[in-house]
Amino acid sequence: MEAGDFQKLAVKQYPPRSIRETAEGKFWKSFGSPVLTQHVGPVSTIDFSPAAPYDFAVTSSTRVILYDSALRKPKKTITRFRDIAYSGTFRPDGQLVVAGGETGIVQVFDPGSRAVLRQMKGHSRAVHFARYAPDKTHIASGGDDATVRYWDSPAQAQLLCLEGHTDYVRCGAVSPANGDMWATGSYDHTLRLWDVRAGASVLRLDHGQPIEALAFFPSGGLLVSAGGNYLNVWDILAGGRLLRRVSNHQKTITSVALATPRGATFAGGAAAPRLLSGSLDGHVKVYDINDFKVTHASRYPAPVLSLGVSPNCTTLAVGMTSGLLSIRTQEGSRRATAAPVGRGGRGMLGLRPKARKRQRQQLQPGTYRYFLRGQAEDAPAGALVLPRDRAPRLAAHDKLLRRFQYREALDAALHGGRPEVVVSVMEDLVARHGLCSALAGRDAAALQPLLAFLVRYAVHPRYARLLLRVAHKVLDLYAPTLGRAPQVDTQMELLRERVLVEVRLQQSLHALQGLLQPIIAASISAGT
Known part of the structure; x- marks a missing residue:
């Protein structure tokens, strides 16, 4: 597979978090x-x-x-x-x-x-x-x-x-x-x-x-x-x-x-x-x-x-x-107050600031700037423009996905810290049937960044649908090893607490919804 054949990972685009500033x-x-x-x-x-x-x-x-x-x-x-x-x-x-x-x-x-x-x-x-x-x-x-x-x-x-x-x-x-x-x-x-x-x-x-x-x-x-x-x-x-x-x-x-x-x-x-x-x-x-x-x-x-x-x-x-x-x-x-200007555009001492003239530097043959001349200029109308084939600039996880190094690609995405990139890499691994191989075979040090990411984002509304499935897969793979590494046990306990809090919140919301539905229905019928 040549470099031009590989399509770099398309990071998921989510709706803006808030209304644009007025x-x-x-x-x-x-x-x-x-x-x-x-x-x-x-x-x-x-x-x-x-x-x-x-x-x-x-x-x-x-x-x-x-x-x-x-x-x-x-x-x-x-x-x-x-x-x-x-x-x-x-x-x-x-x-x-x-x-x-x-x-x-x-x-x-x-x-x-x-x-x-x-x-x-x-x-x-x-x-x-x-x-x-x-x-x-x-x-x-x-x-x-x-x-x-x-x-x-x-x-x-x-x-x-x-x-x-x-x-x-x-x-x-x-x-x-x-x-x-x-x-x-x-x-x-x-x-x-x-x-x-x-x-x-x-x-x-x-x-x-x-x-x-x-x-x-x-x-x-x-x-x-x-x-x-x-x-x-x-x-x-x-x-x-x-x-x-x-x-x-x-x-x-x-x-x-x-x-x-x-x-x-x-x-x-x-x-x-x-x-x-x-x-x-x-x-x-x-x-x-x-x-x-x-x-x-x-x-x-x-x-x-x-x-x-x-x-x-x-x-x-x-x-x-x-x-x-x-x-x-x-x-x-504040900037205007910090640099006051008097009458006629003069400064505090009554001196008129000198206008700086931007002089265009003349290019000398044999210099590097002379060799690059004209590259920033637009082509004139009617000129024949030849397209330049450039290889896509690949991120670290893209390079690893291209070489089918799934676990390393997931680690690179986790190291970057952007949740959108991590979720996109996980979805790509699911499509490649490589998620299990990316999650398996990790020691305590390699497992901690993954668990920390799940603790932080597993119940986030944007990522919960995928990350809860990933959390179930991690538990299936590493449940027999619990109790051997205190750091891993701590992360697992934090993940458990986050999920329990979210479950209680969802139960409260469902109960509140059940209380509000009769009231809303009665108000609608009364209005009609």
Whole structure:
């Protein structure tokens, strides 16, 4: 038999293991490996500055830590708290930071000097929510005394004390369409919409669970509330009509955020804002706001307590109950930050980088490159092209199968480690009536790789039909020799346990199927 007559083994092709990754999944996976930072206490709040370069504030224990968004490292730490700090957030221009605390005092800080600029006292219990109004002069705060207070920051004076909630006020948000409209969420299961011009509540909505987070959509007409293990989307312009209830988490949702992936194009065309939610089940999920279906999910090592996305959607920060902070940055943006370019394409030193011209090397007669010239060129139209007969490049198992060395061919496939190749070799041996000769005559050292492969893949749905027959053949051949080699006995015991576990699982599935069939039949008959 000549080399051209032998047909190399065709490796079996199986269906893909999972659905192909979508454009949305590729976008969120473009965020690189996280930088993890351990804090003393749980990370309760993450807030990005609305102004470039989009630094962010992290509130944990008795501190508000200011992070450099580009370097992903702390650059300032505000420690002017006598007890636990809450809700460290930026002013809309990023020049000041406001925070509440366990003492009930609302404080304003200068991020540069970390000096306390204002202290507003009025809450009798802890303040968990404090945020600047769009006009940059007023602050709204909510606390465990069940009140919402509105402050004049320059005058350091309280303008309003809004009462209506009957339990802790833990979150709030201002409408992007009207800076005088504030929404607050409470543990009394309700959210209220306040008009600070009238000093009263203009809308009350029942979420059904203690509310942990609120967020307005960019238009200001929709509001999302998080509490329990579900999200509620409300149409504020329609009088608070419930548009959608979304439940994709197993535990309490603790934080929500809206992000617009700029420059990304998904299935629906230009990228629309995405809703993100973090939960105590350790997951962060991304929703398409058109149908509120989950488009991406990420798993974190601890329950998620807070999350934030930079306004340019290049940095994602997630805080956890264990004090762990995860910072992920999009790969392209990090490379751009690492090599900044100034005006006119100049670098950091003002020098214009030299453009490298690729010069084509002239070939000299008598050189090896001159001998190979033209081989990479395409033939012109109409030229006569002579086919080149090349012998197939054979793998190690193909060479051994060609020489009818069946046991060596199986060993070579096992050594490669790809289950598809091993199963293909076994099927070819069955067709050649050579499987028994490939399995027989093995000592303990030669038998162990085969048994290890069977232990790992014998009950795999893709390979079980063939490998269980092979396992029966191995038991028939080597049952009389059990007890002589401890390594072989261990592998045999593992194989036995794997098969028993699979048998119990199949029995449970059959029992469950028997229970479900009458229920399905009754539902079908009732529907018809």
